[in-house]
Amino acid sequence: MSRGRREFLKLGAAAVGAAATSRASDAAGQEPPGSARITNWAGNYTYGVDRVHEAASVDEVRELVASRSRLNALGTRHCFNGIADSSHLLVSLREMAGVVALDAKKRTVTVEAGASYGQLCPPLHERGFALHNLASLPHISVAGACATATHGSGVSNANLAAAATDLELVTAAGDVLRLSLDEDGDEFQGAVVHLGALGVLTKVTLEVQPTYLMRQHVYLDLPEAALRDHFEEIVSAGYSVSLFTDWEGDSVEEVWIKSRVDAGADTRAEPDFFGARLAERDVHPIAELSAEHCTEQMGVVGPWYERLPHFRMGFTPSSGDELQSEFFVPRSEAVEAVAAIGRLGEQIHPHLLISELRTVAADQLWMSTAYGRDSLAIHFTWKPDWPSVRKVLPLIERELGPFGVRPHWGKLFTMQPQVLRSRYERLDDFRALARRLDPGGKFRNPFLDSAIFA
Numbered sequence: 274m275s276r277g278r279r280e281f282l283k284l285g286a287a288a289v290g291a292a293a294t295s296r297a298s299d300a301a302g303q304e305p306p307g308s309a310r311i312t313n314w315a316g317n318y319t320y321g322v323d324r325v326h327e328a329a330s331v332d333e334v335r336e337l338v339a340s341r342s343r344l345n346a347l348g349t350r351h352c353f354n355g356i357a358d359s360s361h362l363l364v365s366l367r368e369m370a371g372v373v374a375l376d377a378k379k380r381t382v383t384v385e386a387g388a389s390y391g392q393l394c395p396p397l398h399e400r401g402f403a404l405h406n407l408a409s410l411p412h413i414s415v416a417g418a419c420a421t422a423t424h425g426s427g428v429s430n431a432n433l434a435a436a437a438t439d440l441e442l443v444t445a446a447g448d449v450l451r452l453s454l455d456e457d458g459d460e461f462q463g464a465v466v467h468l469g470a471l472g473v474l475t476k477v478t479l480e481v482q483p484t485y486l487m488r489q490h491v492y493l494d495l496p497e498a499a500l501r502d503h504f505e506e507i508v509s510a511g512y513s514v515s516l517f518t519d520w521e522g523d524s525v526e527e528v529w530i531k532s533r534v535d536a537g538a539d540t541r542a543e544p545d546f547f548g549a550r551l552a553e554r555d556v557h558p559i560a561e562l563s564a565e566h567c568t569e570q571m572g573v574v575g576p577w578y579e580r581l582p583h584f585r586m587g588f589t590p591s592s593g594d595e596l597q598s599e600f601f602v603p604r605s606e607a608v609e610a611v612a613a614i615g616r617l618g619e620q621i622h623p624h625l626l627i628s629e630l631r632t633v634a635a636d637q638l639w640m641s642t643a644y645g646r647d648s649l650a651i652h653f654t655w656k657p658d659w660p661s662v663r664k665v666l667p668l669i670e671r672e673l674g675p676f677g678v679r680p681h682w683g684k685l686f687t688m689q690p691q692v693l694r695s696r697y698e699r700l701d702d703f704r705a706l707a708r709r710l711d712p713g714g715k716f717r718n719p720f721l722d723s724a725i726f727a
């Protein structure tokens with residue numbers, strides 16, 4: 274572990290507070306403390322309004338949208354940048370979070386778009402069904418996850434948005450538009466990863482499958498050489514595999530292997546995994562932190578929604594005040610991309626809490642970070658020190674440039690808009706779709722103006 278990280282964790286809340294008070298207002302929308310305004314989950318971004326309108330029905334959303342010149346929808350506030358921001362009006366569908374229909378024959382579930390995965394998954398499991406994958410925590414909304422192509426891990430698992438088969442949204446005129454994969458094909462695939470730019474999503478239908486059980490084992494200290502020489506075998510060793518590293522030393526600190534199993538499956542695992550040793554107790558992704566908030570490990574069998582995320586629904590997720598960035602490169606070039614980041618280790622780890630490597634299967638969703646290519650996602654959980662992180666991000670983006678890197682839409686990046694736009698071959702189609710559904714730019718905000726429409 275880096276000395277910087279150890280000191281940060283030792284200082285705990287004091288360090289977090291000091292970092293928070295050093296934040297300055299800047300173009301990324303960060304404001305000095307003391308503002309009474311509403312912030313995102315991490316507290317690093319202050320929205321441009323001081324109240325959120327809670328809508329309770331589709332009709333209310335329609336009236337609101339029709340009567341306003343500008344507004345944006347807000348999910349569970351888990352993005353780290355201004356993608357959800359508005360300086361006019363924010364509307365939340367938090368009260369619209371019910372399961373509308375479960376079609377056992379078609380194997381789909383329809384939910385109101387404000388539902389979080391934490392609200393959706395337990396009743397879905399009770400009725401015998403499951404989703405194909407989940408993110409690291411279940412607290413995020415389905416609409417917000419679709420918006421930014423939120424993903425979990427697994428070489429055969431596409432991101433969460435890829436499960437969508439039907440969407441219902443209120444477009445700029447206040448009309449209800451229904452799109453489906455079956456009937457609207459290509460255009461539907463353009464609308465799923467919507468970046469909040471197409472309207473207010475009110476319902477989403479997701480593909481489901483018969484419910485399943487899982488177990489997870491963690492291995493410690495995977496030799497870097499093993500990752501280089503056996504990358505594909507390692508990331509394919511389970512249904513969902515995550516690797517945690519701080520880019521220091523010559524090993525990857527933790528390998529989390531989540532496997533689908535039958536009821537009554539053995540909790541035991543091989544003691545060795547490509548030179549890594551089996552953990553003998555539950556661990557947190559940041560090894561020094563208590564694992565009490567983490568989903569159960571040690572091979573204990575449980576339902577899919579209690580094993581796929583790293584953090585439990587009922588507990589405070591992750592390590593608290595933090596920043597996040599994530600970058601996607603083709604999985605076929607994963608080893609070279611990891612080596613490129615490894616060369617930046619000294620610049621990265623003073624500011625890092627932990628990095629995670631995950632795989633995401635290719636999809637056909639126009640604005641997806643995994644559009645058209647099986648991907649490796651290289652994630653960074655940073656200390657909450659934006660001035661320092663902002664200096665490191667361009668180095669990472671430069672190193673990953675030759676791999677055609679795409680940044681996570683909901684996390685922090687500094688990539689120039691023209692570079693960003695060059696990474697999405699269906700961007701012009703997405704812009705045309707957005708202009709058709711929202712000709713007056715009602716759902717635009719500075720993030721979208723810069724990243725998509727400039």
Ligand SMILES: Cc1cc2nc3c(=O)[nH]c(=O)nc-3n(C[C@H](O)[C@H](O)[C@H](O)COP(=O)(O)OP(=O)(O)OC[C@H]3O[C@@H](n4cnc5c(N)ncnc54)[C@H](O)[C@@H]3O)c2cc1C
Pocket residue numbers: 314315345346347348349350351352353356357358366386387407408409410413414415416417418419420421422423424425468469470472473474475590591597681682683684
């Ligand atoms: C601790 C933590 C862990 C995370 N782990 C992961 C992870 O494992 N994998 C991953 O990929 N990402 C992860 N993220 C990022 C996060 O999942 C995404 O950024 C996601 O978009 C957040 O969803 P949200 O509901 O909070 O959306 P918000 O941040 O509230 O909004 C995001 C976007 O969705 C739009 N939106 C929300 N609701 C609607 C609606 N009803 N209609 C139209 N537009 C809407 C907003 O306008 C905005 O454009 C994590 C974030 C945190 C804080």
